[in-house]
Structure formats: C-alpha cells, structure tokens
Amino acid sequence: MSEQTVVHLLRHGEVHNPTGVLYGRLDGYHLSDLGRRMAQGVADAIGDRDIVHLRTSPLERARETLAPLAETLGLTPEVDPRVIESANVFQGISFKEGAMTFVKRPSLLRHMYNPLKPSWGEPYDEIAARMLAAVHDARDAARGHEAVIVSHQLPIWTTRLFVEKRSYLHHPKHRQCTLCSLTSMVFEGDQLRQVRYSEPVGEMIPVGDRSAPFSAGGAAPEDKP
Numbered sequence: 658m659s660e661q662t663v664v665h666l667l668r669h670g671e672v673h674n675p676t677g678v679l680y681g682r683l684d685g686y687h688l689s690d691l692g693r694r695m696a697q698g699v700a701d702a703i704g705d706r707d708i709v710h711l712r713t714s715p716l717e718r719a720r721e722t723l724a725p726l727a728e729t730l731g732l733t734p735e736v737d738p739r740v741i742e743s744a745n746v747f748q749g750i751s752f753k754e755g756a757m758t759f760v761k762r763p764s765l766l767r768h769m770y771n772p773l774k775p776s777w778g779e780p781y782d783e784i785a786a787r788m789l790a791a792v793h794d795a796r797d798a799a800r801g802h803e804a805v806i807v808s809h810q811l812p813i814w815t816t817r818l819f820v821e822k823r824s825y826l827h828h829p830k831h832r833q834c835t836l837c838s839l840t841s842m843v844f845e846g847d848q849l850r851q852v853r854y855s856e857p858v859g860e861m862i863p864v865g866d867r868s869a870p871f872s873a874g875g876a877a878p879e880d881k882p
Contacts, residue, residue, distance in 0.1 A: 659846030660801040664792050665703075666813045666840040667805050669714075669722040670695035671863065681748030682741060688721045695837045695858045700725035702857035703805075703839075710795055710804035712737045719807040722837065726805065737794075739787040740808040743815075745778035773826055785819035788812050796844050810834045820849055835862050 670692030672680070680686040688696065704726060711734040713723045720736070727734050746768050768777040775781065788808070795804040814832045817840055818825055834840065837858050843851040856862065 659848070662796050662799055662801060662844045663803040664795045664799070664842045664844070665708075665803065665805045666788075666792070666816065666842070667699065667722065667807045668810055668813055668834055668836060668838050668840075669716075669718040669807055670699075670837050671866070672718050677751050679745065679747050679750055681743075681745045682716065683748060684717070687717050691861065691863070692718070692836070693721070695861050696722045697725045698858035698861060699837050700729045704729035707802045708732075708799075708805055709802040710799040711735065711806075712740065712791065712795055712804070713807040714738075714741045714809060716742060716809075719809070723805070723807045734807075737791050737806070739791040740806055740812060742809040743779040743784050743811045747777060773824075775825075781815050781819075781825040784812050784815045788816040789819070792816070792842060793847075796842075796847075813840050816840075817852060820852060835859075836866050837862070 669688070671689045672686050672692060673689040674680060674686060678686075699722070708726075708730055709732070711723060711727055711730070711732050713719045713734050713736055715736050715738055719740075720734070723734050747765065750762075750765075770776050773781075791806060795806055798804060810832060814827075814834045815825065817823075817834075818827070820842070833854055835856055837856070839853075839855045839857060841853040841855065842849055843853065
C-alpha cells in the first residue's frame with residue numbers, strides 16, 4: 658500500500674476590518690484579537706499531529722495565523738506566493754452594506770457578466786493551478802506525514818471545487834470554508850484519495866462569517882453577536 662500524506666489547507670483567522678473592505682491582496686490587514694485567539698486555538702488543536710512541513714501566503718493575516726503552530730512545532734514556514742489571495746477588481750471597496758453596495762455603485766455591475774470565469778477577478782482555473790502546484794510541492798516535502806498550507810477562502814474553495822470536479826459557479830455564502838477551517842487533502846502516493854473538512858476552532862467562528870459574501874473580514878466590535 659502507498660504511503661499516506663495529508664496536506665491541510667488552513668484558512669486564516671479573523672481580520673481586523675471594521676469598515677468591511679474587500680482587502681484582497683492589500684497590505685496592512687492583520688488578525689483581530691479574536692483572530693489571534695483562533696490561530697492559537699488551531700495550534701493547540703493540531704499541534705500534536707505528525708506535521709513536518711508548513712507554508713503560507715505572504716499576506717500578514719496568513720503568516721500571523723501560522724505563527725503559533727510554527728512555534729508549537731518548531732518549524733520554519735515557507736512563504737509561497739502561489740497560495741496568495743485571488744486578484745479581484747473590487748479590492749479596496751467596502752462591502753459593509755452587502756448587496757446595497759451594487760445599488761449605490763451600479764458601475765460595479767459591469768464586472769459581473771461572466772460568473773464562470775469569473776469576469777471580476779483572477780480566473781478560477783488559474784487559481785486552482787497555482788494552488789495545486791503548491792499542494793503537490795507540500796505533499797512531496799511531507800511524504801508519509803502531514804503538511805499545512807495557510808491560504809484564503811476563495812483559493813481554498815476553488816481548489817476543492819476543482820479536485821471534486823464540481824462547477825465553479827457558486828454563491829460566496831455557500832462556501833464551506835469558514836475562518837481557521839481545514840480542508841484536508843489525503844494522498845496515497847501521488848494520488849488524491851479523499852478531501853476532508855473540519856473546523857478545529859468552530860466554537861470561535863463569528864456567526865457573521867458563515868454568511869459573509871466576499872469574506873470581507875471582521876465587523877466592528879459593536880456589530881458582533
């Protein structure tokens with residue numbers, strides 16, 4: 658029987674983003690206090706697993722999410738630009754008002770003509786290709802053990818849709834990829850055999866994150882349930 662390797666795709670923790678900006682690849686968006694607790698919770702939950710390799714998106718929120726686990730394991734993460742957030746023309750725009758953003762700024766709708774590509778951002782096929790290249794490198798680095806890659810909601814979800822041969826067409830509210838969740842890819846040798854999903858700090862996930870379109874991040878403290 659071939660050796661089993663597991664590559665976990667870990668979404669970052671909650672970000673301090675009181676104005677609801679779609680921050681995308683912008684610098685300066687760090688974990689909130691809750692996000693830091695979530696990151697430590699992940700380290701506490703999986704730090705005793707057979708994890709031998711770590712890599713992360715270069716963005717602050719991803720590196721900060723991985724830091725407690727790296728310290729627990731005594732490993733130095735590899736920064737991998739292939740697992741960065743997807744490019745998006747709406748980057749920098751506040752979506753605090755949800756769908757009303759498009760009502761107040763109808764010019765944004767011109768980017769929405771092809772949701773299968775998608776027309777408003779980096780093509781899904783390109784996202785999946787770069788993510789899987791990083792996954793395969795992590796698999797090779799962790800043969801017979803486990804690896805963790807910290808990335809972002811859309812890249813992780815796109816990768817899952819691709820490997821499960823599902824349509825890219827989806828509503829952002831229906832992504833099964835909450836804050837600090839694990840999308841775990843189980844390999845036997847080089848072959849992907851199973852995809853698992855778990856929420857190691859599920860009790861910390863804000864209610865709003867489960868229905869937040871565009872993964873805009875944390876609400877202002879007074880807005881939290």
